Amino acid sequence: MKMTKLSAAIVLSLGIVPSVSLAQQAEQAAKDVERIEITGSHIKGVDLEGSQSLTVISAEDIKKSGATTVFELMSTLTQIRGGEGSFSTSQSGATSTSTPAGQAAASLRGLGPASTLTLINGRRIAASSFASGTQNFVDINSIPLAAIERVEVLANGASATYGADAVAGVINYILKKDYQGAALNAVYGNSTxxxxxxxxxxxxxxxxxxxGGNLMLFADYYDRNAFRATDRAYTRDPVLQSSYSYLSKTPNIYYYSARGGNEIAxxxxxxxxxxxxxxxxICAYYGNQDDWLETPLQSQSAGFTYNKQFGDLVWKTDFFLSRNKSTSYSTPAPINQIDDSEGPFANESALDIYPDGIRDELLDNLYLDPFDTPAGRTLYGFQFDARFSTPRTIEIQTDALRLVSGLSGALDDWDWESAxxxxxxESDQVAxxxxxxxxxxxxxxxGELCSDGNIANYDSDTDSLSCSGGSLLGMYNPFLMGDxxxxxxLATAQEMPTRTGQSTVYGWDLRFTGDLMNFNDDIIRSAFGMEVRREEITDVPSLNAQARFDNAYLVDVMGFGSSLSExxxxxxxxFAELYVPLTAQLEMQLAGRYDRYSDFGGTFNPKVAISYRPHEDLVLRASxxxxxxxPSLTQAGVKLRTTTASFDCSANQAVADLYCEGYGDLRGNNVLELGNPNLQAEESESVSVGFGYSPTANTSITLDYWRFDHEKLVDTDMTAMLDRAITDASVRHCGxxxxxxxxxxxxPDMCDVTDSQGLTLEDQGxxxxxxxxxWVDYADPRYAELDLYRDHVLVLDNTGTQTVSGVDLRFDHRQQFASGTLxxxxxxxxxxxxxxxKPGSDAIEELAGSWRYPQNIATASVFWDESNWYAGLTAYYASAYQDDIDRLRGRELDELDAIGALDGEGQREVAAWTTVRASLGYFFDKASINLTIDNLFDREPPLAYGSARGFDSINHNAYGTTYKVSVSYQF
Structure with a gap:
């Protein structure tokens, strides 16, 4: 293998080797590349640095980043920032559509975490048993940071090499090996x-x-406090007064029960x-008061690697265990009727807590109607609007285990390995x-609840209540605060539903790599291999959190959604892979892989990559x-999943006119999702064209154009189902x-009305x-729209397509001076x-530059390194993008218009955001100290009216200036 000036520069820019003299770096880099396997290829000993766009986070980068979790580390990459794919605990919640508390995922190119393959040492890791929505993902918080030597990121389609899930590319976490000595590192961080x-x-x-072998032991501990919206002035209060909910912690009287037709506070x-x-x-509610921007998180991990040679064989084993504990908080759950419709009933005596004058005035303005109670009585009362006062609080514990053990050796001129x-x-969740x-x-x-938690028995003959165990409690009054x-x-009615999940991967693989044949005065190098894998997943909620048809699809508890899947x-x-030197300057990489699944069939995926070196300083490359x-096991195996599905009124005007009063906002409804064993695999075609140029051995410039055509995306599509229901009576149901x-x-009452032909809602035509x-003439509803009930039933399907293209630019320069390196x-x-x-439509929408999709993302750094200290600045930039204005309610748009926040087209931009990180480190004989200050100039996140938080928590954060102090000691 030739170490050209370009190869040396690129290897140095990737930071694979430690900071020594440049001559030593180039020499050592050549040796390292000869014996290591680079992500994106199974062929060892071939210089592929210039022929593919590979990003490496080196041990030095990890040290200087100040990161204390893998998610913090990965969120610095431009390929991962932007879009809604990557997530952390800032998005966790109580429902099955939420990010599981304490877990995080990295997504390349905004294509979603399930489209990014996560590997450790080139092999798979089990996905989280709790999906984010219906997408299974690898929880990167379960990977111990202390054990990572470097991270290699290939942001191109790689199924020809690695199989499923590498649609957007591969993130490969490489563990340390052959470590000698002992080191202890402590990091404390906080905001200012x-x-x-x-x-x-x-x-x-x-x-x-x-x-006779090399043993490495490692252990990690991490503990983080919670961060609440009320902890910052710019997130404490709602950005729009009109962004309120009628469901207050202090009940309003529901408009159906008010004689004037309006709610009464x-x-x-x-x-x-x-x-x-x-x-x-009304007494309104704003979610800021119960919003946790980051939930508390505690993680622990430990493990080992062991390598030993037995003659010509090398035995390698790596093992780790991790445990994450977190608590998630969500807004207090809405209170509905038993059948989940709006406006629960309260006995008229609930108003007795008020002075006679106030009580009598309230009663004069109310309709008192009969309602049935759980014990079978009929009482008179009124309806109210409210939510519980206590946030939904979910504790979750995730235990992860990974064991890989393998042998490697040589057979004639071929290297082989098998593992x-x-x-x-395993995850356990409890409310x-x-x-x-x-x-x-x-x-x-x-007034029918017994002290043992059972519902009282009612004797209609004597009109009396009795408890078979315990004593009859008094009537709970939702209007009585602080008693x-x-x-x-109320506490007697509390329940603690649980959810337990397990995801397991069993695998065996065998790989060969070596010289296949002589060709053009050179050698065709190759790799061949096979893999067998068994995947299992279960996600089982407790019975009181399951929706069942025999219970009218009602979940026994309010405000806790979960899925049942197995x-x-x-x-x-x-797979087979070839490295073919066509000429002295032109090289080609060919790869192909066939995968066969027991549940949906087989698929073959090829790859062709070409690199041309007209000069040792320049490489042109294309793939x-x-x-x-x-289809994820969750998508294929969902039995019945209770969740909330959104439908986009802006995507389909017919849907907007019938269900949204013509507005283009985003609305949500309770739905039940069913798995689909007939799902097809999502497919993607990727193209990459670029070059690498190295004018000096210390400088490299790479520029790459890339494009992904992604088809057959799996999801449920509420908008499409509503659109289908316009003409298909088979999917329209009263009740x-x-x-x-x-x-x-x-x-259910909508079937009481007909069209001009006498047809009901359920009739075809x-x-x-x-x-x-x-319906408007008959029921006089508050909103002139078809009245959706609850628990719509949707099936996961291959619903959509997306096409993403862009350009990556990388510049790296190191200038050696007598005293140090710049x-x-x-x-x-x-x-x-x-x-x-768009969901439910063939119309194509452009996301680049839209809400949460900045078109330009960049990271720039300058560092000065000397033998015993370093200092540097790193700037992180995300360009402006459109606020999520189209999906706001009419009253919110009116307020924005009144304050002059919208442009002439009724839109606005979320401003560009740049933050600066300062890094400083000093090295002693056996110790080091590092200081990183994030958001050095205390920049507030850009204002975003489209988010209830007032800012975009995906692309920005509300911490302000934070610092981390790291102290390391080597024994």
């Missing part, structure tokens, strides 16, 4: 604000010769009343607060590949969707616009286009 968002990280590593509202678009005054893999992720049994709660407000006895009754599959694959993502069928559920007009780096990504079909 008065609140305490402190974090503590402890890492230990030890390595030595043991029993509770006299005990703790905040100033808000005037709505209907002119009513077995066991990787497992410890804010979740209540719907039947017990309604029994409590009717200990009243709250103790699936497994066996897969085998075989084409296809990739695929097999619950019958067991075994799919479709949209409408208010019915005119839904005429039925809407008849390093200048620039990494930038420009999204040319990000096109995706």
């Amino acid at each position: 604000a008065s609140s305490d968002e402190g974090s503590l990280s402890l890492n230990f590593i030890w390595g030595d010769k043991v029993a 509770s006299p005990d509202c703790a905040t100033p009343l808000v005037t709505t678009e209907y002119g009513e005054q 077995v893999t066991l990787s497992k992720s 410890v607060g804010g979740v209540y049994n719907r039947y017990k709660y309604h029994a409590a407000i009717a 200990a006895d009243n709250e103790s009754i 699936a497994d599959r066996t897969q085998w694959g075989a 084409w590949a296809t990739s695929f993502r097999a 619950l969707v019958p067991d075994g069928e799919i479709g949209i559920s409408y208010d 019915a005119n839904l616009s005429e039925i809407l007009d008849a 390093s200048i780096k620039l990494d930038a990504t420009h999204y040319i286009s990000f096109e995706r079909n």
Whole structure:
């Protein structure tokens, strides 16, 4: 292998080797590349640095970053920033559509975490058993940072080499090996604000010769405090007064029960009343008061690597265990009727807490109607609007285990290796607060709950209640705030539903690499191999969190969604890869892989890459590949998943007119999702063209154009189902969707009206616009739209396509001086286009430059390194993009217009954001100290009206200036 000036420069820019003299670096880099396998190829000993666009985070980069978790480390890459694919615990919540608390994922190119293949030492790791939505992902928080030597990122389709999931590329975490000595590292971080968002990280590593081999032990500990929206002035209050919810912690009287047709605020509202678009005054709720921007997180991990040679054989084993504990908080759950419709009933005696004058005035303005209680009584009362006062609080523990053990050796002129893999992720989730049994709660407000948690028995002959165990409690009054006895009754209705999941991967692989044949005075090098893999997943909630048709699809508890899924599959694959020197300057890489799945069939994926070196300083490169993502086990194996699905009124005007009063906002409804064993694999075709140029041995410049065409995306599509329902009566149901069928559920009373031809909603050929007009005349609803009921049933399907293209630019220069080295780096990504079909429509929308998709992302750094210290600055930039204005409510648009926040087209931009990180380190004989200061100039996140938080928590953060102090000692 020839170490050209370009290869040496690129290797140095990737930071694979430690900081020594440049001559030593080049020499050592040549030796390293000869014996290591670079991500993107199974062929060892071939210089592929210039022929593919590979990003490497080196040990030096990890040290200077100040990162204390893998997610913090990965979020610095331009290929991972931008879009909604990557996530952390800042997005965690109580429902199955939320990010599981304490877990995080890295996504390349914004294509989603399930489209990024995560490897450790080139082999797979088990996905989280709790999917994010329906996408299974690898929880990178379970990977111990202390054990990582470097991270290699190939942001191109790589299924021809690695199989499924490498649609957007591969992230390969390379563990340390052959470590000698011992080191202890401690990192403390916090913000400069008065609140305490402190974090503590402890890492230990030890390595030595043991029993004739190299043993390395490592351990990690991390503990982070919570960070709340109320901890910062710019997130404490809502950005728009009109972004309120009617469901306050202090109940409003529901408009159906008010004689004037408008809601009536509770006299005990703790905040100033808000005037709505209907002119009513209500006690409103804003989510900022219960928003945790980061949840508390604690993680622990430990493991070892061991390598030993037996003659011509080398035995390698790596093993680690990790445990993450986190607590997630979500806004308090809405309170609904037993059948989950709006407006629960309270007994008229609930108003007795008010002075006679106030009580009598309230009663004069109310309709008192009969309602049925859980015990079977009929009482008179009124409806109210409210949510519980306690946030939904979910505790989660995830245990991960990974064991890989393999042998390698030589057979004639061929190197071979084979390994077995066991990787497992187990998660347990429990709701410890804010979740209540719907039947017990309604029994409590009717005075029918017993002290043992059972519902009282009602004797109609004597009109009396009795408890078979315990004693009858008093009536819970939702209007009585701060009363200990009243709250103790509510506590009896609390439940602690659980969710348990397990994901397991068993694998065996065999690989050969060596010289295939002489060709053009050179050698064709090759790699061949096969893999067998078994994947299993279960996700089982407790019975009280499951939706069941025999219970009218009602989940026993309010405010806790979960999924029930169980699936497994066996897969085998075989690959071949060739490195062909066509001429002295022209090289070609050919790869192909066939994968066969027990549940959906087989797929073949090829790759062709060409590199041309007209000069030793310049390489021109191009690649084409296809990739695929097999339907996740969650998608294939969902039995029944309770969740909330959004439909986009802006995507389909017919849907907007029938269901959104013509507005283009985003709306949500309770749905049930079913898995689909007939799902097809998602497919992708990727192209990359670029060059690498090295004018000196200390300078490298790379520029690459890339494009992904991604088809057959798997999801449920509520918008499409609503669009289908316009002409297809088979998916229109008055009341619950019958067991075994799919479709949209409408208010049961909607079948009482007909169109001009006498057809009801469920009749084929019915005119839904005429039925809407008849419904408005008949029911006089507050909103002139078809009244959706609940628990629409949708099936996961291959629903969409997306095409993404862009350019990556990388510049790296190191200038050696007598006293030290000056390093200048620039990494930038420009999204040319990000096109995706709108849900429920064939229309294509452009995401690049839209909400959460900045077109330009860049990182620039300058560092000065001397023998015993370094100092540097790193700037992180995300360009401006459109605010999420189209999906706001009409009242919010009116407020924005009134304050002059919108441009002439009714839009606005979220401003560009640049933050600066300062890094300083000093090295002693056996110790070092490092200081990093993030957001050095304390920049507030750009204002975003399209987010209830007031800023985009995906691309920005609200911490302000934070610091981390790291101290390391080598024994």
